[in-house]
Amino acid sequence: MDHWKVSRPTVGRTIMIVGNGSVAAGAAAIIDxxxxxxxxxxxxxxxxxGSRTDIVAxxxxxRPALSMLGGGNWKNSAAVRQASAIWCVRSAAKFESLRSQLAHSHPDLDDLCDDYSSGFRAFAKATGRAFHAVPASIHDHVDTGLRAHDPDPYVVPSSGLIIIAEVLAHWRQPEDRIVLAGFGHAGWEWHPFDAERRYVDALVVQRQLSRLDRSGDQIGSNVAVKAV
Incomplete structure (x- = not known):
C-alpha cells in the first residue's frame, strides 16, 4: 500500500475543507x-x-438542525468536542426569503426554512467556542456562479459549496492553500451537484483551490502529494 506525505512552502496556511464523501486512501495524515x-x-x-477538526459547519x-441540537449525540461527538468554532451555513434571512416560493414549488419542504442558528449560537457561547454565520451574500454569490454551469432545477446549493465560497471570500489569506477532500458531489436531490462539480473544477483550473481526492502526484499549485 502506498504511504503519503505532503510537501508545502513555509509560508501560508493549508486549509482543508473535508466533505462527508469518500476520502482517498492514505489521506488522513495529510488532512490532520x-x-x-x-x-x-x-x-x-x-x-x-483523519481526526483533526477545527471548525464544524x-x-x-x-430537520438536520433539530437532529443535531436535540439530545447529546452531536454535541458530545469527538469532532464537535475538538472543534474551536461552529459555523452556520444557511443565512436565516436568505432562507426566510425563500419560504413563500418553496411553499408553492416544494410544499413537502415546509420546514426547510425554519432557522435554528440561535441554538447553535447558544451552544457555542455556553461551551466557549467561536460562532460564525455565513452571510446571505455568499448564497447569492454561489447562485450567480452556478448559472454559468448549467444547473438542473434546484432548491439551494449544498453546504459544501457555500463553505468553499465563504472561505475564498472572507477567510483565505494571500499565501493560503485551500484543499478539498471528501467532495463526491452527490447527495440530496435538490442540490445541483453536477453543476457544483463543474463550478469547483473551474476553481481548480483557476488555481483558487485544489482537490486531494483527485490527485496524481500533484493536487494543486502549492501542495504536492507524493507516494513513497
Missing part, C-alpha cells in the same frame, strides 16, 4: 497535518478522513 480543518454536520469524514435549518 493541515493548519485548519473544516468538517460538516455529523463529521462522518472522521476516520479515513452545520446545516442550521430544518
Amino acid at each position: 497535518a493541515a493548519d485548519l480543518v473544516i468538517r460538516f454536520n455529523d463529521c462522518r469524514s472522521r476516520g479515513a478522513g 452545520v446545516c442550521n435549518t430544518g
Whole structure:
C-alpha cells in the first residue's frame, strides 16, 4: 500500500475543507497535518478522513438542525468536542426569503426554512467556542456562479459549496492553500451537484483551490502529494 506525505512552502496556511464523501486512501495524515480543518454536520469524514477538526459547519435549518441540537449525540461527538468554532451555513434571512416560493414549488419542504442558528449560537457561547454565520451574500454569490454551469432545477446549493465560497471570500489569506477532500458531489436531490462539480473544477483550473481526492502526484499549485 502506498504511504503519503505532503510537501508545502513555509509560508501560508493549508486549509482543508473535508466533505462527508469518500476520502482517498492514505489521506488522513495529510488532512490532520493541515493548519485548519473544516468538517460538516455529523463529521462522518472522521476516520479515513483523519481526526483533526477545527471548525464544524452545520446545516442550521430544518430537520438536520433539530437532529443535531436535540439530545447529546452531536454535541458530545469527538469532532464537535475538538472543534474551536461552529459555523452556520444557511443565512436565516436568505432562507426566510425563500419560504413563500418553496411553499408553492416544494410544499413537502415546509420546514426547510425554519432557522435554528440561535441554538447553535447558544451552544457555542455556553461551551466557549467561536460562532460564525455565513452571510446571505455568499448564497447569492454561489447562485450567480452556478448559472454559468448549467444547473438542473434546484432548491439551494449544498453546504459544501457555500463553505468553499465563504472561505475564498472572507477567510483565505494571500499565501493560503485551500484543499478539498471528501467532495463526491452527490447527495440530496435538490442540490445541483453536477453543476457544483463543474463550478469547483473551474476553481481548480483557476488555481483558487485544489482537490486531494483527485490527485496524481500533484493536487494543486502549492501542495504536492507524493507516494513513497
